[in-house]
Amino acid sequence: MNQFSDGIPREIGGLETLVQLSLRHNNLQGTIPDSMRNMVGLEFQDLSHNNISGNIPKSLEKLQNLKYFNFSVNKLYGEIPSGGPFKNLSSQFFIYNEALCGSSRFSVPPCPASSKHRSNRKKLLVLFLFLGIALVVVPSTFIFFWIRYRKGTRVLQQADSLSSVTSERISYYELIQATDLLSESNLIGSGSFGSVYKGVLRSGTAIAVKVFNLQLDAAFKSFDMECEVLRSLRHRNLIKVITSCSNLDFKALVLEYMPNGSLEKYLYSHNYFLDIRQRLSIMIDVASEYVLLDDDMVAHLRDFGFSKLLGEDQGDLYTKTLAILGYIAPEYGLEGLVSTKCDVYSYGVMLLETFTRRKPNEFEGDLSLTQWVSYSLPDAVMDVVDANLVTATGNGLPKEVDVVASIMKVALDCCAESPARRTNMKDVVGMLQKTKIQLLAC
Known part of the structure; x- marks a missing residue:
């Protein structure tokens, strides 16, 4: 992505041990030098989006290590080589050129016959x-x-x-291409376990690629087995795991892309706003810490139950991360006890965050989000609720305040210190559904 012009120098063929070379998005002209046949160590090369003309040298078939070679958006013509590394290249790597011809699998017309x-x-x-x-x-x-x-x-x-x-197989090089070399412009989120990038497959399907931090590679010793389990799960509130991609240097999950982004964006950005009904509808769908929204604003869950999938030592790492964020149940942080009641506690904290617009990690000392809310109920609920949330006036105001107060009460019941006193999820959904009906009647 520079302004390089003129031709590719023939001396580039002397770089015999070079592994990756990207010259995309420049103003390069001239032909592809035949000397590139000497770059025997080359595995990745991108010459796309230039003004390169002429034929694709047949001598490049000798580059047996080449796995990715992108010629798209140039002025190339003539026959596409079909041997060596070209056997594994798709038509996407040759689109938008002058007059390429060859095998039908490249989606180009056949070359003229000799007679x-x-x-x-x-x-x-x-x-x-x-x-x-x-x-x-x-x-x-x-x-x-x-x-x-x-x-x-x-x-x-x-x-x-x-x-x-049936799981779809997507190669490492397809993911690299789909995310534009994992560029920062496609970064849509990051966390302690890795980063998430938006990508678009050759079919036009939008995906989210979660690339795991290799420094935590030991925490995912059962990565392939866990991904196989995740791929088989199907639920309207679970983000679909399309496939996984794993090798010695790269581990990623390919997920369905949620175009509306995260719930956090809608809570804390000045450019978006969710009213009481929308927040309540989303929270009825929620059962974990992190929520993504699809086209219909239906809640989808991600990162569920990873503490149960990890081993004991790796689980401690995840526990410490959640403890910092303020979502973890007290018994898990102190004694390492795991149960569905931990999920109920985490849900309660998120329910409070959704309606107060206050993050659980922004409180200092011994004060927590749950304590801050509990001190204000039932008489001073307006002191803790999101100031932009209650919009009614006159006779409608007390009803909206009562609705928010009842939601806060459900959240605090989920966050009870004792796991045995926490409300189970089935009852939580029932109470919130009842509250939603009351809200519609306001």
């Missing part, structure tokens, strides 16, 4: 190929649909169920 006889021979071969396919496919299709018709909807449901859990 009319050869062209007619190819047409004849294609004709016989289609006839052979027809003789096989037509009877097979008839038998297939007859069997499905006989077995009815049961077979259809089983097929749909199988397809829903």
Whole structure:
């Protein structure tokens, strides 16, 4: 992404041990030097978005280590080599060029035949190929649909169920390309375990790529097994894990992309606002610390239960992280006890945060968010509620205040010091649903 112009110098072929080279988004002209065939150590090369013309040297087929080579958005023409590393490249790496030709798998027209006889021979071969396919496919299709018709909807449901859990395979280089080399412009979030980047696959599907911090690699010794479990989970409030990508130097989860971003953005940004109904609807959907919103503003959960997936030593790391944020239950921080009651406590803290617009880690000393709210209930609820939240006037004001007070009461019941005294989630949902009905009646 500089303003480099002129041609690529032929001397670049002397860099025989170079592994990665990116010259994308420049004003480079001329041809691809044939001397690049000597760059035998090259694994990653990006020449896209330039004004490079001429042919793609066939000698580049000798670069056996090359896994990623992007020629898109240039002025190249002629035949695309098909041997060596070119066997594994997709059509995406050749789009928007002058007049490339070659194999149909590159989505380019075939190169002109050397003679009319050869062209007619190819047409004849294609004709016989289609006839052979027809003789096989037509009877097979008839038998297939007859069997499905006989077995009815049961077979259809089983097929749909199988397809829903089939994992999609996405390579490391596809993720690198989809996220524009994990550029900061695509960074949408970061945390103690890693960073999340937005990406777009060749199919046009938007994804979120969670790249784990390799310094915590030991904490994910069962990474592949856990990802297999996560991929099989399906729920309207769980972000879909599309696949995982893991090698010695890279570990990532590929997740469905939530276009509306995080709940935090809507709580603390001056450019967004959620009213009481929206916040209550979201919190009814919530069952964990961190929430992302889809197109319909339906809550989706992420990072659930990682403390239970990690080993004892690694779980301590996650515990300390949550303790700093103020979401962790007291018995977990003091004794390391894990139960569903810990999730209830964390939920209660988030419920308080959603309606007070105060983060649990901004209090000093022994004062906590739960204590600060409890000191103000039931008479001074307006002292702790988000000042922009209660908008009613006249007769409507007391009703809205009562609604917020009842929500605060549910949150504090979730945050009881004793796990046995905390409300279970089923009752929490029931009480919040009842509160939502009261709010609609205001």
